[in-house]
Amino acid sequence: MHAIERARELLSNFGRIVVFTGAGVSADSGVPTFRGSSSDALWGKYDPQQLASPEGFEADPKLVYDWYTWRRSQLASVTPNPGHNAIAVLQRERGAIVITQNVDGLHERVAPSNARVLRLHGTILEDQCTDCSHRETIGLTALPPLRDCPRCLGKMRPAVVWFGESLDGATLHAADDACTSADLMIVVGTSGQVWPAAGLVHRAKRARAKVIVVNLEPSELDDLADVVLHGRAAEVLPALVQL
Ligand code: BV8
Ligand code: ZN
Numbered sequence: 001m002h003a004i005e006r007a008r009e010l011l012s013n014f015g016r017i018v019v020f021t022g023a024g025v026s027a028d029s030g031v032p033t034f035r036g037s038s039s040d041a042l043w044g045k046y047d048p049q050q051l052a053s054p055e056g057f058e059a060d061p062k063l064v065y066d067w068y069t070w071r072r073s074q075l076a077s078v079t080p081n082p083g084h085n086a087i088a089v090l091q092r093e094r095g096a097i098v099i100t101q102n103v104d105g106l107h108e109r110v111a112p113s114n115a116r117v118l119r120l121h122g123t124i125l126e127d128q129c130t131d132c133s134h135r136e137t138i139g140l141t142a143l144p145p146l147r148d149c150p151r152c153l154g155k156m157r158p159a160v161v162w163f164g165e166s167l168d169g170a171t172l173h174a175a176d177d178a179c180t181s182a183d184l185m186i187v188v189g190t191s192g193q194v195w196p197a198a199g200l201v202h203r204a205k206r207a208r209a210k211v212i213v214v215n216l217e218p219s220e221l222d223d224l225a226d227v228v229l230h231g232r233a234a235e236v237l238p239a240l241v242q243l
Helices: 003-013 054-059 061-075 082-094 106-110 169-180 199-206 233-241
Strands: 017-021 097-100 117-119 122-129 135-137 156-160 184-188 210-215 227-230
Touching: 003 184, 003 210, 003 227, 003 233, 017 082, 017 169, 017 199, 054 061, 061 122, 061 156, 082 097, 082 106, 082 184, 082 233, 097 169, 117 169, 169 199, 184 199, 184 233, 199 210, 210 233
Parallel strands: 017 097, 017 184, 097 117, 184 210, 210 227
Antiparallel strands: 122 135, 122 156
C-alpha cells in the first residue's frame, strides 16, 4: 500500500487529531525556514544563539530588533498556503488541535474561529516589554523601531520565546494534554531539533498515538513515524486530506 494511502487510512480511522508544525509548513508561503537544506534557510545567514536569545538582545538590541524587523517585512507580503488550508479543514471538520512552533501567525489567519492554535514559541506579531507586562500589537504595514516601553524603563522586544527562555507554562501544559490524549499526530515541516517542543512528539508516541510525518527531507522525528511522507507540505497535505 502506498504511504499516502496508509496515511489516509490512519486519518479516516482516528478521532482525536493533533497537528504539530514547524517552519517547513510556512516555507511554501515564502517564509524562510530555520535550518534544512534549502538555501533560504533563515539561520544560514545568522547565528541563532546570537540573535534569538536574551543575551543577544542584551548585547546588541538594535541588531536583534532589526533582524525581527526584516522578518516582519517578509511576513507583510506572504499568505497562508494550501498546507495551512488543509490543516484548517482538519480543524473545522475533525476538531484537530494545532500545536505550532511557528511565530508567523499563518495558521491563525485561516483557522476556524473556534479552533485552538497552541503557539509554543509566541508570536512575532506582538512586542512585549523586557521588564513589565506591557504588550503592543505590530502592524505589518507600519513596522515600529526599537523603542523603550511607554510604561517603564524597559525595552520593547518581540513576543517570542528565545533560546534559554522558558515556554509559557499554560500553553505547554495544554499541548502536553493534547498529545497525551491524541489518537493521531500529524507532524509537519519540523527538523525536530528544538526542545521541549520536539518532546511533544515523543509524548504522543508514548501515549500510543499513531504518527504521520510530513517533511521535505528526513528529520529526527522520522523514527517515531508510522508513516513518513516526504514532499512539500503544500502538496502533500491537500493530497492527504483529499481536498
Ligand atoms: C528552554 C522563536 C530552558 C524565536 C524559537 C543551550 C542553551 C539554552 C538552551 C538550550 C541549549 N541547548 C539546548 C537547549 C534547549 C533549546 C534547544 O532546543 N536548542 C536546540 C537548538 C538544541 N531550547 C530552548 O532554549 C527552549 N527553552 O529550553 O528553556 C529553560 C528551562 C528552565 C528555565 C529556563 C530555561 C526555547 C526554544 C524556543 C526557541 N525559539 N523560535 C524566533 O522565531 O526568532 S525556535 C525556532 O526553531 C522556531 O520556532 C522554529 O519553528 C523552531 C524549530 O525549528 P523548525 O520549526 O523545526 O524549523 P527548521 O528550519 O529546523 O526545520 C524545518 C523543517 O522543514 C526541515 O526539516 C525542512 O526539511 C522542512 N521543510 C522545509 N521546507 C518544507 C519542509 N517540509 C515540508 N514542506 C516544505 N515546503
Ligand atoms: Zn515596561
